[in-house]
Amino acid sequence: IMATTTLKGQPFDRPVLDSMLRRRMFYTPSFEVYGGVAGLYDYGPPGCALQTNVVDLFRKHFVLEEDMLEVDCTALTPAEVLKTSGHVDKFADWMCKDPKNGDIMRADHFVEEILESRLKGDKEARGVKVEEKEDDPKKKKKKVKATEAVKLDDAVVQEYEEILARIDNYNGEELGQLIKKYEMKNPATGVEPLPPVEFNLMFNTPIGPSGNLAGYLRPETAQGQFLNFAKLLDFNQQQMPFASACIGKSYRNEISPRSGLLRVREFLMAEIEHYVDPHGGKKHHRFEEVKDVELVLLNRHTQLAGQTHVKKVAIGKAVADGTVDNETLGYFLARIHLFLEKIGIDQTKLRFRQHMANEMAHYAADCWDAELQTSYGWIECVGCADRSAYDLTVHAKKTGAPLVVRERLAEPITVEEWQIDLDKKKFGPHFKKDGKTVEAAVEALPQEKREALAQDLKLEGKITIDVEGVGNGKVEISKDLIVIERRKRVENTREFTPNVIEPSFGIGRIIYCLMEHTYWTRGSDGGDEARGVLSFPPIVAPSKVLLVPLSTHESFKPLLRHMSLKLRSLGVSSRVDDSSASIGKRYSRNDELGTPLGITIDFQSVQDKTYTLRDRDSTKQVRADEETILTAIKSLVEGEKVWADIEKELPTFEGQEVEVPVR
Amino acid sequence: IMATTTLKGQPFDRPVLDSMLRRRMFYTPSFEVYGGVAGLYDYGPPGCALQTNVVDLFRKHFVLEEDMLEVDCTALTPAEVLKTSGHVDKFADWMCKDPKNGDIMRADHFVEEILESRLKGDKEARGVKVEEKEDDPKKKKKKVKATEAVKLDDAVVQEYEEILARIDNYNGEELGQLIKKYEMKNPATGVEPLPPVEFNLMFNTPIGPSGNLAGYLRPETAQGQFLNFAKLLDFNQQQMPFASACIGKSYRNEISPRSGLLRVREFLMAEIEHYVDPHGGKKHHRFEEVKDVELVLLNRHTQLAGQTHVKKVAIGKAVADGTVDNETLGYFLARIHLFLEKIGIDQTKLRFRQHMANEMAHYAADCWDAELQTSYGWIECVGCADRSAYDLTVHAKKTGAPLVVRERLAEPITVEEWQIDLDKKKFGPHFKKDGKTVEAAVEALPQEKREALAQDLKLEGKITIDVEGVGNGKVEISKDLIVIERRKRVENTREFTPNVIEPSFGIGRIIYCLMEHTYWTRGSDGGDEARGVLSFPPIVAPSKVLLVPLSTHESFKPLLRHMSLKLRSLGVSSRVDDSSASIGKRYSRNDELGTPLGITIDFQSVQDKTYTLRDRDSTKQVRADEETILTAIKSLVEGEKVWADIEKELPTFEGQEVEVPVR
Structure with missing residues (x-):
């Protein structure tokens, strides 16, 4: 941690x-x-x-x-696609099972937790203060159970630390050896887990009523x-x-x-x-x-x-x-x-x-x-x-689909290469049912091989090639059936498989990190430690503006509706909080929701259509007429201005809001 | 159809x-x-x-x-949730299997297709012209095979038509009876399918490595x-x-x-x-x-x-x-x-x-x-x-979670009801290990039952209630352990389960229908029948504006970039088509993509920064300076104006674009 x-x-x-x-x-x-x-x-x-x-x-x-x-x-994917991509064979983690209670654990996590726990026990035994900073109550319970204050040899401590540093690099067999070597036992049962086996991480679900089409998410x-x-x-x-x-x-x-x-x-x-x-x-x-x-x-x-x-x-x-x-x-x-x-x-x-x-x-x-x-x-x-x-190569190879780019060459190029002609009239009758297979094998011969075969043909009047599935796998072709010659060919297009x-x-991970990165509490300003704030930039904040009437008084309602509509027509999302909680409490709630701006509607608003605008991060407020406030909001939400600009331009307001330290 | x-x-x-x-x-x-x-x-x-x-x-x-x-x-859902909602038991269609080739067919579709095919054969036999308007090639092939020109009795025709009109209302057994009664055979094999069985339409996928937690999408x-x-x-x-x-x-x-x-x-x-x-x-x-x-x-x-x-x-x-x-x-x-x-x-x-x-x-x-x-x-x-x-009721009942609203009553109300007091000191020792179970059974007694029991208690000095799992399921409670009395209680809150x-x-269905609804061809204006148009409203159109330079000439490139940026800053999505195809061909392509507006950049644009704006639906064009064109686009895209307004305001242009009937 x-x-x-x-x-x-x-x-x-x-x-x-x-x-x-x-x-x-x-x-x-x-x-x-x-x-x-x-x-x-x-x-x-x-x-x-x-x-x-x-x-x-x-x-x-x-x-x-x-x-x-x-x-x-679609998320539903036929198994064949993921077989080709390698996921069916390789997208797996190592897991091991406790033979006594059937617990299934990720093997690397198991090794990690056992060694961390032993190191902690060692520290305790040596009288080193260990900071307890674990938040998952389940995990905590397990750990507490596993931790015993046992002093380890210095050499063992070093071994453990080296293993932990490289924990992501072990395969299943190696993790199994570590478990055996260091006699790691599941704290819940006191027995050593079975050797790690691979577990594919894809959810499988058959597609269609017959269940014959294997599929994965x-x-x-x-x-x-x-x-x-x-x-x-x-x-x-x-x-x-x-x-x-x-x-x-x-x-x-x-x-x-x-x-x-x-x-x-x-x-x-x-x-x-x-x-x-x-x-x-x-x-x-x-x-x-x-x-x-x-x-x-x-x-x-x-x-x-x-x-x-x-x-x-x-x-x-x-x-x-x-x-x-x-x-x-x-x-x-x-x-x-x-x-x-x-x-x-x-x-x-x-x-x-x-x-x-x-x-x-x-x-x-x-x-x-x-x-x-x-x-x-x-x-x-x-x-x-x-x-x-x-990726394009493996899918093209599997399906025969031309997942390639064909580009017209500005200048045609001349290619010199070994070309093969077959005498089709004789070739077919000669090989009968194997004709197609042999022909495909010939077509697939690479250039360097063709050169050697041309030599063979010249010297021996025949060639021998490997053709899987035909006879004993070796096929002889005599010179009356085949010609191999070096010729020139003009190419007008270039074909290539693009790189990716x-x-x-x-997105979920980014969002979680964003919440950790933007979080702080009012304690940092000398305020209430218990009042949390999420300082999202306006562009991603869940809602941009909170509309807060001073109280549930009827006279505020038309202004609330009016401002809601105005903000919506500017494309700015807003929420109303007209609950009976204090203004401070309502703003507190919205600081926790990360709403960057707040508009307070009070009795003066009813009289002269002026509003206060509050900044979430500084809790500072300014006051101005409707048009000015709306313009300020738009510029803040669109990132053209920051709060400091607004504070310079508009008069500060220190009025009705009391930021009471309540929640 | x-x-x-x-x-x-x-x-x-x-x-x-x-x-x-x-x-x-x-x-x-x-x-x-x-x-x-x-x-x-x-x-x-x-x-x-x-x-x-x-x-x-x-x-x-x-x-x-x-x-x-x-x-x-999440889409992944544990089976228990969908068991409670009724989907595990009821979210199914009837399918029948061909015993010969293993084909699996939806039973109602099978009956429908056979009867439609017979009716068609009947029409052919009667010499009525049948319009062939089937687009799915696979389906067509099957049908052709199945259709034979056989005249049916008038009464049979009427029976078939009545069945087809009610096809959605038959259950599996009924569909099976229809298949038997009318001797329906799979055209592919000539044999009658097996009786319909229910097939649950949910994709199932176990969650977690043990496979013990059943789940569905x-x-x-x-x-x-x-x-x-x-x-x-x-x-x-x-x-x-x-x-x-x-x-x-x-x-x-x-x-x-x-x-x-x-x-x-x-x-x-x-x-x-x-x-x-x-x-x-x-x-x-x-x-x-x-x-x-x-x-x-x-x-x-x-x-x-x-x-x-x-x-x-x-x-x-x-x-x-x-x-x-x-x-x-x-x-x-x-x-x-x-x-x-x-x-x-x-x-x-x-x-x-x-x-x-x-x-x-x-x-x-x-x-x-x-x-x-x-x-x-x-x-x-x-x-x-x-x-x-x-829904809220079944989930609450299954889990015990209070999926209810508790509302503070404006005026407290007084409720008169039968209340039960247990003498806890005696009750526990009397029932020993069954105490809790008996107590729960007593608490759960409904009002009408309580009234009758109060009577029993008065007359017989004891009551007998059903308690599953205790003794023979009947439990006697004597009057020294229990009091049942009618009393008044003041209620301050009302609790209710909301309706939904x-x-x-x-969304996919709506999108498909939208494509059918907005489709037409230039044939309707006397133009090319082969030129399709999708008249999406600007608000949903995939892209709002197509930018078309007259040719691939270098001098157009800065203007293209400039206009792209301008449109982006207005929040209007645009695409550039600077391929070497003719302008007409490029606009044709974008009519098919449903792009409502087009800007043509020509040599005059380079000189005086004026542009033509084209309307997809009428193919009419107007010409004006950059600012005017951008304002027009914004008003069209935001739905403030329609093309007729723009045509009235700006000068028509009949220049470079030739709407040639090519694709």
């Missing part, structure tokens, strides 16, 4: 924030009245609005800005986009480069979900697949616009050296010196940075971490994660990978 | 529209390179944008306008909302009435999906659950605002009489005369009407059909479907049901 601070530098207390987020219904465990299901959460009204606003901004910042082709693909939106590549290229009038995008739910059947909103079984993703010609260095025509954007980078070499220090560097420089593989990848890293900045992510809690070679898929050219710092540690929220031509740069956003 | 017309009254040709929608990638079969999966479709860029705009409008028209509490609930979003009722009421500060809303994917494992986008296995729903006090006639405080909205109603009585004539009636009148059950239901019917009108649904192809008593769930008070007329017939696109207190009015939107 990482010690973090609030937006105002106060010690961060996760249970307090968590209880506030639930109380204000940013989120809530799904099906709670039925006891809930681990890893499933619903967003309540403010969480849902926050999500809608972040998605809306994603569309503006990425999709509209770059004319991306947004698609909406997609673990990512990418595959649906790849399968539409040819149609999208066509839609884009064959112009390259271009990108598709998809925003939708994905599913992972986590073994034992923990970390609240950060590891869930159903989550919203926004993924971009940018298709680029692999030749010419993967340049990007708008790279110039972002080259001076400074990113905090944690590169591969630093990590290899066992270190975590970061460098703040302009993306132009990082691409130029090879830290980041290419311009297109660099362009998207910068655009991701700008997006996260826009929605209110704390820039001091953002870094881009490069994947180590052993973390990346074998085909990936380079990969960086935008990681956000939270009380759970550094959390991967956006991945940005250069997936090379892998994939920025992939976990 | 219903004969319909295009927006301009031309005969509607579905295969032509369908081919255009696929060519322009409004939608595309999912996983087509893998052969596709029946009932799964992806939206391509224009379909996806259309969907986003319709959802956005849904949020503005319903959620924001009425301060609804939007939630985002939700068939509707409603249940997630109901389970959050108590939290939402709390969020709404205990104020009634209020509504929640949820927009998300739902899933139905259709047996044999047909009708293209209208019957799919994964679809987007938008559902509202409006909670209202069942007392006081379910009034709505904004009903006054909509009472004059005229709806086309097909009521229950008309349908019972076997007729389909409709009445156009103001909703105020329909509620007053009892046609529509209550104001709240009527309010939402009117709001649904206004929403469909706003997005561009043809008002002559919209009706509200009331459910017959046998169509409604037993608990429903009233239910109306907004049906849209298409080439597939009248399609249910929005349901609007008064579900009474059913549920407007439920099938």
Whole structure:
């Protein structure tokens, strides 16, 4: 658990924030009245609005800005597709089962928890004060049970610490060996779990009434986009480069979900697949616009050296010196940075971490994660990978679909190559039912092989090739059936499989981190420690303006309706709180909801149509006539001005509102 | 198949529209390179944008306008929840299997197809010309095979027609009897299918690694909302009435999906659950605002009489005369009407059909479907049901959660009732381990029973009550342990389970109908029959403005960039088509995409910064300077003006564009 601070530098207390987020219904465990299901959460009204606003901004910042082709693909996916993509075989975690009570645990989590608990026991035995800062009541209970104050050898402590540092790098067999070697027992039963087995993380569900079509819920939106590549290229009038995008739910059947909103079984993703010609260095025509954007980078070499220090560097420089593989990848890293900045992510809690070679898929050219710092540690929220031509290639190979770009060459080029002619009239009758198979094998012969065979044909008057499934697998073809010659051919088009740069956003994770990053309490201003604030930027805030009448007096009602309509016509979302609670209490509630502005309607408003406008962060107020207030709101919500500007322009008001420390 | 017309009254040709929608990638079969999966479709860029705009409008028209509490609930749902709601037992269709080839068919569809085919054969035998207007190639093939020109008795023809008219009302047993009675055989094999069996339409998928937690993909979003009722009421500060809303994917494992986008296995729903006090006639405080909205109603009585004539009636009148059950239901019917009108649904192809008593769930008070007329017939696109207190009641009963409203009474009321006191000191020792169970049974005794027991106690000095699981199920309690007396009690709060009015939107269906309703071809103006147009209102059109440079000349590029940025800053989405196709061809493409406006950039634009603005529907153009053109666009897109206004204000232009009949 990482010690973090609030937006105002106060010690961060996760249970307090968590209880506030639930109380204000940013989120809530799904099906709670039925006891809930681990890893499933619903967003309540403010969480849902926050999500809608972040998605809306994603569309503006990425999709509209770059004319991306947004698609909406189904989550239901036939198994064959995910077999080809590798998910059926490889998208798995290691789990182990307790033979006594049937508990199923993620193997790496099990090892981690046991070793952490032993290290803690060791510290206790050595009399070192251990800070107890655990918020999950279930987990706490387990830990308490497991922790015994037993002193360990110094060497053992070091071994444990080394294992924990590398916990993400063990496979199932290795985890099994660790469990055996260090005699790890499930605290609940006192017995050692069975050896780890692989568990595929996809939810499976057969499609159709026969149950014969195996299907899964997609673990990512990418595959649906790849399968539409040819149609999208066509839609884009064959112009390259271009990108598709998809925003939708994905599913992972986590073994034992923990970390609240950060590891869930159903989550919203926004993924971009940018298709680029692999030749010419993967340049990007708008790279110039972002080259001076400074990113905090944690590169591969630093990590290899066992270190975590970061460098703040302009993306132009990082691409130029090879830290980041290419311009297109660099362009998207910068655009991701700008997006996260826009929605209110704390820039001091953002870094881009490069994947180590052993973390990346074998085909990936380079990969960086935008990681956000939270009380759970550094959390991967956006991945940005250069997936090379892998996905399109495997799907094309499996289905025979031409997932390629054909580009007319400016200058035709002449290719010299080994060509094969078959005497079809004799060939068919000679091989009878195997004709087609042998012919396909001949057509598939690579250039270097053809050269050798031409030699064979010349010397021996026949060739022998491998043809699986025909006779003993070797087929002889004599020179009366085949000609192999080196010839010239003019090519007018170039055919290539584009490479894919994939920025992939976990919207739910970003939203959770945003809530941690914008949270603080009035205690930092010397106010009430118990009064929480979420300082969302107006652009993503669930609601922009709170309308508060001084009391439930009838005379305020027409003004409330009037201002609601005015704000709606400006495209500014607002809410009315005309409950009987004190004004301070009502504003407190809305500070917790992250509403940036408040309009108070009092008796003076009824007389002269002036209103006070309150700033959430400073709790300062100004007062002016309707038109002026509305103009100020619009400029604040659209990001043209900040509160300091408004305070300079309009007279301060210190009137009816008493910010009483109540909740 | 219903004969319909295009927006301009031309005969509607579905295969032509369908081919255009696929060519322009409004939608595309999912996983087509893998052969596709029946009932799964992806939206391509224009379909996806259309969907986003319709959802956005849904949020503005319903959620924001009425301060609804939007939630985002998971699609994964534990089986227990759907068992309680009735879906596990009742959400099923009848299917029958061909014993020879294993074909699985929906029983009602099978009966329908066989009888339709026989009627067609009869017509052929009688020499009546049968119009062949079938677009699904697979279906066509089957039908051709099945159709034989055999004349039927007049009485048989009438029987068949009556069966077809009532096809939706048969249960599985009845369908089985029809198959037997009329000797219906699967044309593919010539054998009679096995008797119909029920097939549950929910996709099931176990949750978690043990596979012990049975789960389904939700068939509707409603249940997630109901389970959050108590939290939402709390969020709404205990104020009634209020509504929640949820927009998300739902899933139905259709047996044999047909009708293209209208019957799919994964679809987007938008559902509202409006909670209202069942007392006081379910009034709505904004009903006054909509009472004059005229709806086309097909009521229950008309349908019972076997007729389909409709009445156009103001909703105020329909509620007053009892046609529509209550104001709240009527309010939402009117709001649904206004929403469909706003997005561009043809008002002559919209009706509200009331459910017959046998169509409604037993608990429903009233239910109306907004049906849209298409080439597939009248399609249910929005349901609007008064579900009474059913859902909250069953979930509360199952879980014990208090899904109720507690309202402070303005005037406390005095209740006289039979109260029971137990002598706890004696009671416990007397019943020992059964004490709690017996006590609970006593507490649960209803008032009328208590009265009788008080009498018993008085006469016999003891009572006997049923207590399941204790002794032989009968328990005796003597008068030294219990007192039963009629007493007065003052009540300060009233507790009730709210009723639910549920407007439920099938967004995909609405979008498909919208495409049929807005489609026409230039043939109607005497132009090219092959040039299709989709006349979407600007508010939902996938893109609002097409920017067309006269040619690929370099001098146009800065103006293109400039105008793109200008439009973006106005919040108007635009696309550039700078391909080398002719202007006419480029506009044709965008007519098919439903882009309402076009800006042409020509050499004069380079000189004097004037542009032509083109109207999709009339193909008329006006010319003016940049500022004037942008103002015109904004007023058109925001619905403040229509093209006729612009044509009056600005000079017509008949210049560079030649609307050549090419595609």
